[in-house]
Amino acid sequence: MLLFDDNELFDEGKVRYIDYALPDTSLVLREQFFSRQDSDRYYRLLKENTPWRQHSRKMYDKILPDPRLIAYYGGDKGLEWTQDLLDIKAKVEAVCGLNFNRVLLNYYRDGNDSVAWHSDTLPADGMHHPIASVTFGETRLFKVRHKTRKDIPQLDIPLTHGSFLLMGESMQEHYEHHVPKTNRKIGARINLTFRISDTIKQVY
Numbered sequence: 546m547l548l549f550d551d552n553e554l555f556d557e558g559k560v561r562y563i564d565y566a567l568p569d570t571s572l573v574l575r576e577q578f579f580s581r582q583d584s585d586r587y588y589r590l591l592k593e594n595t596p597w598r599q600h601s602r603k604m605y606d607k608i609l610p611d612p613r614l615i616a617y618y619g620g621d622k623g624l625e626w627t628q629d630l631l632d633i634k635a636k637v638e639a640v641c642g643l644n645f646n647r648v649l650l651n652y653y654r655d656g657n658d659s660v661a662w663h664s665d666t667l668p669a670d671g672m673h674h675p676i677a678s679v680t681f682g683e684t685r686l687f688k689v690r691h692k693t694r695k696d697i698p699q700l701d702i703p704l705t706h707g708s709f710l711l712m713g714e715s716m717q718e719h720y721e722h723h724v725p726k727t728n729r730k731i732g733a734r735i736n737l738t739f740r741i742s743d744t745i746k747q748v749y
């Protein structure tokens with residue numbers, strides 16, 4: 546059985562390449578980067594085999610649970626890489642010519658899960674690096690806005706099953722991103738963000 550058959554584009558089996566040509570950075574999306582079959586398989590395997598945990602953070606003097614589950618692999622504090630994650634990483638690295646050493650997995654259980662506006666934390670080496678974002682499962686909107694320039698329209702990018710979005714290294718400096726909640730009755734989405742970083746102080 547194939548999951549997530551709302552995306553007719555999958556029938557063509559072609560990678561769709563979109564360069565958003567953003568000022569101050571680069572942002573490139575490849576849809577159907579993973580085949581339908583591989584995407585379905587990775588979705589199931591990651592959903593079942595990942596030790597998902599819910600983190601909490603302090604907001605306005607309250608400790609609130611994050612509205613999503615996460616897992617963190619690589620480096621001295623992360624979990625041990627699994628073969629599936631190494632395979633996904635290798636496929637992503639082969640097209641962008643980068644070597645990632647960590648991956649953060651996000652599990653959005655349904656439309657109530659989300660991530661607030663943010664840009665990803667500066668790694669300990671004090672330099673931003675590109676971040677590769679892979680999606681399996683339900684399509685969710687990935688919103689992008691420039692931090693200071695109001696003349697640049699906000700982007701609403703639907704990240705589909707099997708897609709791969711590459712954020713350039715200056716993206717976190719100039720832009721913020723956000724995955725909003727939705728009232729639609731939807732299933733789960735798994736997102737993987739491959740990163741280059743020596744030590745992580747805080748996830749996201």
Ligand SMILES: O=C(O)CCC(=O)C(=O)O
Nearest residue numbers: 651660687724736738749
């Ligand atoms: O789920 C996504 O597409 C984005 C996740 C994210 O922004 C993060 O992990 O920092």
Ligand SMILES: [Fe+2]
Nearest residue numbers: 664665722749
């Ligand atoms: Fe992020």
